[in-house]
Amino acid sequence: MRKPDMLLSVPPGTGVETCAVFFSDRARRLQIRIRADGSLQMTVPFGVSGKTVNDFLLEMIPWIRRTLPQVRHRAAAAKKKDTRFPDAVTLGFLGETFRTEYRWLDKCWTAARLDREGHALHFSGCVLDGGSVLAAFSELLKRTAQSAFPEALADLSERTGIAFRRCTVRLQSSRWGSCSADGNISLNAKLLFFPPEIAEYVMIHELCHRREMNHSAAFWREVSAFLPDWKARRRELRRLSEGLPEALRRL
Ligand SMILES: [Zn+2]
Numbered sequence: 066m067r068k069p070d071m072l073l074s075v076p077p078g079t080g081v082e083t084c085a086v087f088f089s090d091r092a093r094r095l096q097i098r099i100r101a102d103g104s105l106q107m108t109v110p111f112g113v114s115g116k117t118v119n120d121f122l123l124e125m126i127p128w129i130r131r132t133l134p135q136v137r138h139r140a141a142a143a144k145k146k147d148t149r150f151p152d153a154v155t156l157g158f159l160g161e162t163f164r165t166e167y168r169w170l171d172k173c174w175t176a177a178r179l180d181r182e183g184h185a186l187h188f189s190g191c192v193l194d195g196g197s198v199l200a201a202f203s204e205l206l207k208r209t210a211q212s213a214f215p216e217a218l219a220d221l222s223e224r225t226g227i228a229f230r231r232c233t234v235r236l237q238s239s240r241w242g243s244c245s246a247d248g249n250i251s252l253n254a255k256l257l258f259f260p261p262e263i264a265e266y267v268m269i270h271e272l273c274h275r276r277e278m279n280h281s282a283a284f285w286r287e288v289s290a291f292l293p294d295w296k297a298r299r300r301e302l303r304r305l306s307e308g309l310p311e312a313l314r315r316l
Contacts, residue, residue, distance in 0.1 A: 073107070073122055080133045081105050084122060095121045097129075099136045105129065150198055151310040154186055157260040158213065167192040177201035179209065203236055203254075203316055210234040210254035217261075218250060218268050225291050227272040236316055241302065242267045244274035255316060259305050266298035 069085035084097070084105040092110040095118070100106055109118055155162040163179060163186040175190035175197040186205075191197045215232040222229055230248035237253045244250050250271045256264040269291050277284035288295050306314065 069106075073119070075105065075122065075129070076126065079126055079129050080137075081129065086118065097121070097125050099129070099132055101136065101140055103133065103137050103140060148195075148312045148315065150195065150202070150312050154202075154258075154313070156209070156257045157305075158257045158264055159209075160260075167198075169193065175201040177205040179205065199312065199316065206254045206257060206316070207234055207236055210252065210257050213257070214252050214264070214268075217264065218252070218272075221265065221268050221272060225269065225272055227275050229272060229275060238315070242271045244271040244278075246278065248275060255306075255309075255313075258309060258313065259302065263298060263302050263305065266292060266295055266302065269295070 067087070070088045071086040073084045073086055075081050075084050081103065084107050086107045086109055088111055089108050090111050092108045094110065095113065096108045098106055107118070107122065150165060153162055153164045159181075161181070161184060163184055165186050166188070168187065168189040169192050170190050172190040175188055175192055175194070177198075178187045178189075179185075180187060186202075188198050188201060190201070211234045214234055218229065218232045228248070229244070229250045231250070233249065233251045234254050235251055236255065241253045241256060242251060250268075252264070252267065252271070256267060270288060273284060273287040273291070276287050285295075292298065
């Protein structure tokens with residue numbers, strides 16, 4: 066969106082502080098609208114005086130007061146819908162998709178379980194509480210990653226000849242992995258969502274930090290030696306993580 070030509074302040078009590086004004090040579094009349102994010106936008110034909118613009122804004126205030134809460138309510142509802150737990154979860158690392166099933170029980174917590182044979186992700190307990198479902202899923206994800214990643218890392222360690230000390234699994238929002246100076250490697254449980262070649266890239270990346278504790282050219286040479294296509298994998302990791310359902314991305 067282009068930058069507004071002018072910002073008008075809106076009188077207090079309307080729920081919005083400013084109105085973005087855009088001059089337009091196509092507009093025939095003054096027009097005001099509330100955008101989906103709750104901000105105000107006015108389109109003004111060229112040649113209209115500042116006073117006319119201000120008067121129009123004041124005239125529209127009852128309409129803004131009436132309409133703004135509706136728009137905000139709709140936006141909040143849409144957002145809520147977005148963050149709903151998905152109907153199915155793909156754990157690409159395991160090469161499987163699990164449909165989500167819920168069983169309400171009179172408990173104050175929720176348990177989550179993967180049924181590999183039935184391809185189902187079962188939640189039971191306080192399943193009407195979205196927060197409780199997410200907490201159970203987070204724990205399940207960590208447990209599942211904990212039972213898969215250390216072994217995969219050990220295999221890669223053998224293949225590359227680069228040793229590490231300990232492998233821990235965490236649920237993190239911003240990092241896919243890390244390697245400490247004393248050789249402990251931490252991996253993000255969310256890597257389970259993606260195919261194994263993506264986790265492999267992160268694991269090799271962290272192993273190579275055992276030789277180069279930085280992202281210098283020498284470091285990337287190490288990575289390239291084991292994974293010539295690391296750039297494509299890194300791009301894919303970014304693409305896949307942006308495509309995750311909102312509820313999973315926020316874990
Ligand atoms: Zn790194």
